[in-house]
Amino acid sequence: MTVLAEHAEHATSPISALSSALPREYVHKSAHSEVLLTGWRAIAPDEYVITAQWPRTHSFYTPVAGRHDPLLLAESVRQAIPLLCHVAYEVPFGHRQIWDTFSYAMNPEAMIVGSSPADIELRVSCSDITRRGRRLAGLTLHVTATRDGVFLGHAEAAFTNQPPAIYQRLRGSYADLDRVTARILPLSPPMTPRRVGRDRFHDVVLSPTSSTDRTQLRTDITHPILFDHPVDHAPGMLLLEAVRQAAYSAAFPRQGFLTAMEMRFFRYAEMDAPCWIETTPAPEGTGTTGHLPVRVAARQNGEDVFTATATVTATAAVTAAAPLRSCTAA
Template sequence: MTLPTKLPSASSRDRLRYDATVPRALVHRASVAEVFITDSVAAATNGIGRAEATFEVAAQLPRGHLIGERSATYDFLLIVEVLRQSGVFVAHRHLDVPLDSAFIFKAMNYQVRSVDALRIGTRPAHLVISLDVRAERNRAGRVLGFDFDAVMFVDDVPALEASGGLVFVSKRAFSMLRAKGRDRVRTAAPASTLVSRLAPAAPAALGRHDPRNVVVTEPTVDPSGNARARLVVDTRHPHLFDHELDHVPGNLQLEAARQLAVAAVARLHGLFPEQLLVTELRAHFPEFAELDLATTVDARVGGVRQSKAVGLLSVPVDILLEQSGSTVSEVALEVALWA
């Protein structure tokens, strides 16, 4: 993906509003406080399903949030969430995907281009997510899903590039997909189903401050760069479980990957966890993660290198989340030393 050399068109940006958030149902949120999208416009249409359509989505990220804690930059998970909400909102508002459809994220990727653009300022930032969509339709014209490329502009500065893919299915089809996952639980070894509340790691070891945001156990890290932890799931968390779910959401899995990566890189390279920032994400979700199966999080930490994208020292980390021998997500992160 190539970063565009110009901003979204002034005419479309001038039409975007930031004075209120969109209805929460259109971004699949229960809490109004968890809605970040404020508006959107169709910037170009070139035959959805055959070529591309471009949409520009307006958003604000909160300067203070439970997940963001005391970070000087907009948090990794909040960036993931605003990208997710952008895709969901475009599907409902512009592509006529029914509100009762189930949304499945196949993949989510992003790469930071400007850390400075992500710094939290003295006023709420105006975001524009320019979303190029390639939709797949059935013979009747119904949208079955889409892949997207995106650029997030923060106060007119290109902050990051992103891409991903979503699939939309009916409630009946979703129930059939979930039945497959439940079969995996029924055939799992007894030890794999012991998921009573695990002891979370100390927040400071993970670059966190608030114990409520810790989602892994104390990591083990060996000198060769291998790290392991177990997933800690708290279904009462107001952001990660904004509404009731029958599976472990993707954003929780991504946060577990981030926390293990930060802890392992800090320990191996003698760094402070709070100085480490995720500047690149590549994630794929081949299976649903079940709430009542134990989840292991394994990481392999690479060597220190110079990131060409942001000009910082960074470390690549590859992470697998597994349940009962099956991979539920594959995540690759680039963790940079920025402060």
């Protein structure tokens, strides 16, 4: 089970392949400005090309050491999931796409911020496609991302697709948004932004505890990016950000770039009980030179919510726009 159960309420009919910005409803966003995908086309059965554009800067996914935020790749893949469900697999609006696993690894040198927005191409192949009757029940996306022909990274996401009636049954009382909102825990104090790779308290998603390897998840439903629209549980991108900040905190005072992440989701992170984020840096010598793997786990009410491994890679800061050059994956 995962946590990226997003849905759209406004669109009513499928779209054809486009070459300009996609309607926000197809990527399950409320704000037009947060749509990263610009077009799509089928190139073979269950194979697609999706285009995206990343801004030079962003209010939340800010550049890191002169490079685009790596979670822009994660958010691009997240948007690709509902897009392909609706336009390629005839999934009606109102269905929920629920992640089971997610991973990415990237080449930091292809992430350097240039003098214009970054045009990204995602080549997507779909496998493990299952159906319940004529309805899509789930599949796995395999994504290779390039930028101006240079390898940028790859990602993989496995998810299930649930119609409204089944989702309501899965969530029980938590499907009632008003009831969920009334039970949300008060916000706990944030960690120091610098320790988790942030420069604003508003963007910190972890709270300190008496232990340096244990923090508490902060679910600030007023955050305009992480809570783009009302949801009945902690959104998936919030959990990815929690993994990133936990990894940066574990590496502190060393600084770096989150070049890889692997996550497995077990249940929803609810907003009415503390969710504890626990970190375990890998033993010295486990990672290659300059790479620090950090194991991250979330527990709530005594049960695992997710487990993850995040890799923080030391990178030299980039102070000016630089041209891309051919290079291999990190």
